[in-house]
Amino acid sequence: MAHAQDPAILTENLTRRFGDLVAVDHMDLSVGHGQVFGFLGPNGAGKTTAIAMLTTLLRPTEGRALVAGHDVERDAAGVRRAIGIVFQEPSLDERLTARENLEFHAVLYGMPRAERPQRIGEALRLVDLDDRADHIVEKFSGGMRRRLEIARGLLHVPAVLFLDEPTLGLDPQSRRSVWQHIRTLRETTGVTVFMTTHYMEEAEFCDRIAIIDHGRIVALDTPEGLKNLVGGDVVVLTTPDAQAMVDYLGTQSLDATMRDSEVRVEVDDGARFIPRVVRGFPGEIDGASLRRPTLDDVFLKLTGRTIRESELNAGDVSRSRMRRSMGSRGRR
Amino acid sequence: MTTVGPDAAEGRDVTSAAVGVRSSRTAMTVGAVGIIWKREMLRWWRDKPRIIGSTGFPLIFLLVFGSGLSGAMGSLIGDGAQAVNFEQFIFPGIIAMSVFFAALFNAVSLVYDREFGILKEVLVAPVSRAAVAFGKTLGGATVATLQGTVVFVFAPLVGIRLSPLLVLQLWPIMFLGAFALSSMGVAMAARMRSIESFQMINQFVMFPLIFLSGIFFPLQGLPPWMGVLVRVNPVSYAVDPLRRLILEAQGLPDEVLGRLSESGLALSLGGQQVGVAADIAIVAGFGIAMNVLAMWLISIRD
Ligand SMILES: Nc1ncnc2c1ncn2[C@@H]1O[C@H](COP(=O)(O)OP(=O)(O)OP(=O)(O)O)[C@@H](O)[C@H]1O
Ligand SMILES: [Mg+2]
Numbered sequence: 001m002a003h004a005q006d007p008a009i010l011t012e013n014l015t016r017r018f019g020d021l022v023a024v025d026h027m028d029l030s031v032g033h034g035q036v037f038g039f040l041g042p043n044g045a046g047k048t049t050a051i052a053m054l055t056t057l058l059r060p061t062e063g064r065a066l067v068a069g070h071d072v073e074r075d076a077a078g079v080r081r082a083i084g085i086v087f088q089e090p091s092l093d094e095r096l097t098a099r100e101n102l103e104f105h106a107v108l109y110g111m112p113r114a115e116r117p118q119r120i121g122e123a124l125r126l127v128d129l130d131d132r133a134d135h136i137v138e139k140f141s142g143g144m145r146r147r148l149e150i151a152r153g154l155l156h157v158p159a160v161l162f163l164d165e166p167t168l169g170l171d172p173q174s175r176r177s178v179w180q181h182i183r184t185l186r187e188t189t190g191v192t193v194f195m196t197t198h199y200m201e202e203a204e205f206c207d208r209i210a211i212i213d214h215g216r217i218v219a220l221d222t223p224e225g226l227k228n229l230v231g232g233d234v235v236v237l238t239t240p241d242a243q244a245m246v247d248y249l250g251t252q253s254l255d256a257t258m259r260d261s262e263v264r265v266e267v268d269d270g271a272r273f274i275p276r277v278v279r280g281f282p283g284e285i286d287g288a289s290l291r292r293p294t295l296d297d298v299f300l301k302l303t304g305r306t307i308r309e310s311e312l313n314a315g316d317v318s319r320s321r322m323r324r325s326m327g328s329r330g331r332r
Numbered sequence: 333m334t335t336v337g338p339d340a341a342e343g344r345d346v347t348s349a350a351v352g353v354r355s356s357r358t359a360m361t362v363g364a365v366g367i368i369w370k371r372e373m374l375r376w377w378r379d380k381p382r383i384i385g386s387t388g389f390p391l392i393f394l395l396v397f398g399s400g401l402s403g404a405m406g407s408l409i410g411d412g413a414q415a416v417n418f419e420q421f422i423f424p425g426i427i428a429m430s431v432f433f434a435a436l437f438n439a440v441s442l443v444y445d446r447e448f449g450i451l452k453e454v455l456v457a458p459v460s461r462a463a464v465a466f467g468k469t470l471g472g473a474t475v476a477t478l479q480g481t482v483v484f485v486f487a488p489l490v491g492i493r494l495s496p497l498l499v500l501q502l503w504p505i506m507f508l509g510a511f512a513l514s515s516m517g518v519a520m521a522a523r524m525r526s527i528e529s530f531q532m533i534n535q536f537v538m539f540p541l542i543f544l545s546g547i548f549f550p551l552q553g554l555p556p557w558m559g560v561l562v563r564v565n566p567v568s569y570a571v572d573p574l575r576r577l578i579l580e581a582q583g584l585p586d587e588v589l590g591r592l593s594e595s596g597l598a599l600s601l602g603g604q605q606v607g608v609a610a611d612i613a614i615v616a617g618f619g620i621a622m623n624v625l626a627m628w629l630i631s632i633r634d
Contacts, residue, residue: 055456056455056456056633057452057455057456057633057634058633058634059633059634076633077458077460080456080457080458080459081458083456085456087449087452087453089449089452090448090449091448091449091450091452091453092449092450093371093375093448093450094448095374095375095378095379096371096374096375100371100374103367104367104371105453105457107363107364107366107367108363108364108367108453108454108457108458108459109457109458110359110360110363110458136378152453
């Protein structure tokens with residue numbers, strides 16, 4: 001029996017190993033009903049593996065997980081009746097038409113025949129594919145396929161909806177309309193959303209975010225709370241000799257990182273800091289900017305990479321391992 | 333488990349779909365088997381090169397083996413107008429071969445589904461995995477039966493008459509054999525990760541089964557070890573009733589028909605002709621065993 005007072009998702013020590021690799025490492029999570037919960041982490045962090053366990057596709061090596069009150073191991077059927085998912089990897093039948101793909105899904109999820117045409121029509125309109133409904137998916141572009149997968153994920157309204165990088169590869173307009181719909185859905189049905197994303201504005205939309213790295217949760221809070229981890233302001237200085245600047249800031253016990261000719265540093269009071277540093281390096285600072293921390297800064301602070309970097313260099317695991325062994329980051 | 337009953341009032345029901353009424357469990361299972369079957373059919377129907385290829389294939393066998401060898405082999409039983417020649421002997425075998433090749437081959441779609449991610453979509457759905465295996469098998473069996481039916485059009489080429497009644501008798505038997513081999517194919521494909529490795533294993537299994545089933549040669553005067561293999565091979569019992577029904581419907585005199593097994597045209601065990609009913613029972617038993625195996629293998633979670 002599952003009730004609103006149980007969390008929608010609960011994991012205890014959830015772990016998955018692939019041989020020696022620990023893809024998900026003793027993860028404890030609790031996601032309340034109607035929340036939008038986000039997973040933020042570099043490539044290979046274990047996000048998809050965690051979702052695969054929560055959706056009964058992979059068995060945990062250790063620990064347990066409840067989804068909508070059902071144990072993923074002992075009551076997989078109960079979990080499956082309560083969830084919907086948009087996979088990160090393609091999962092359409094390319095030899096069927098868009099409509100046939102949705103019909104296939106609708107029947108698998110037991111949608112009554114009488115409801116199907118209307119619901120399928122609405123889903124296709126939502127992602128702007130109604131004029132392509134009867135075309136074979138093989139001829140669709142990447143973005144169109146993705147939109148169709150999202151339409152399929154939203155076709156039946158589950159208690160818990162998993163979205164693994166749902167809008168990757170979508171143009172901004174499609175992304176907006178998808179999120180608009182998820183918002184409406186959540187208000188009208190109270191669906192719980194568990195998602196991973198690389199887009200900052202989508203992460204901002206989450207009620208709570210877990211930043212994960214190497215299968216572990218390194219931080220878990222609201223977007224605001226996470227930004228407070230960085231504290232103060234973020235200052236970016238442009239200077240020809242970035243290394244010298246980083247060294248200098250180090251002596252001031254400030255945590256600075258550099259990329260090309262840019263040095264990024266977190267300070268308590270940016271407005272006072274900039275004049276000071278400009279005086280200290282006369283004529284050597286070409287530019288300075290000051291901003292409030294973003295989630296990207298939090299991500300950088302906790303994982304040693306920006307989200308953009310982790311998106312671009314898939315498999316930079318060795319670099320992050322090195323950082324980890326250097327002990328540059330604290331863990332929960 | 334949907335929350336219905338006294339507890340439901342305490343908390344919001346969070347398990348069942350928030351919107352929409354769902355069909356009953358049984359209706360959902362039937363629906364799922366049906367839609368998985370339908371998808372196999374659509375995929376087959378849209379793959380025209382496959383249909384053309386698998387129609388040309390039996391024709392080549394019929395021409396090469398039938399016409400090519402019939403001169404050398406002469407008539408097998410009877411003489412004159414009432415003889416059974418090699419082409420006629422091999423014709424039911426070619427139907428069987430088309431059915432079985434298609435049934436085993438179609439199982440590759442399961443590996444394809446895994447490789448292209450569609451299987452995940454099916455496996456997270458609230459449908460039992462046994463239903464998934466069953467739907468796939470039925471789809472494969474239907475495709476294979478249709479594929480075998482195509483061979484019927486070549487009957488006049490070898491002087492075989494197929495009456496509508498005979499066709500109605502042949503279909504269920506073809507379907508049963510197709511179901512058995514399709515189950516076996518799905519069982520083999522259930523844990524397979526690449527299309528290439530499935531094709532390899534499939535050929536490895538398929539050729540001995542097909543060639544040691546009496547499709548291409550009369551069963552009389554075989555080396556003893558081969559005779560044993562043919563009788564152990566479940567596929568032989570799927571070929572036998574087709575051949576028997578087709579030859580019996582060609583208007584041969586009873587005394588010629590009586591010699592079917594002596595001449596090696598029908599399967600015998602310990603000197604006794606295996607009847608059509610026994611053939612069917614053996615194939616059905618094998619098919620059910622393979623289907624249960626397929627259901628079990630597909631249910632294993634990684
Ligand atoms: N089936 C598998 N067999 C072996 N290793 C695997 C398997 N699936 C995932 N892994 C490994 O587990 C780790 C976590 O992978 P996962 O796909 O969960 O990462 P992710 O956080 O989703 O990354 P991305 O942002 O790139 O999608 C990776 O190191 C990956 O190589
Ligand atoms: Mg992933």
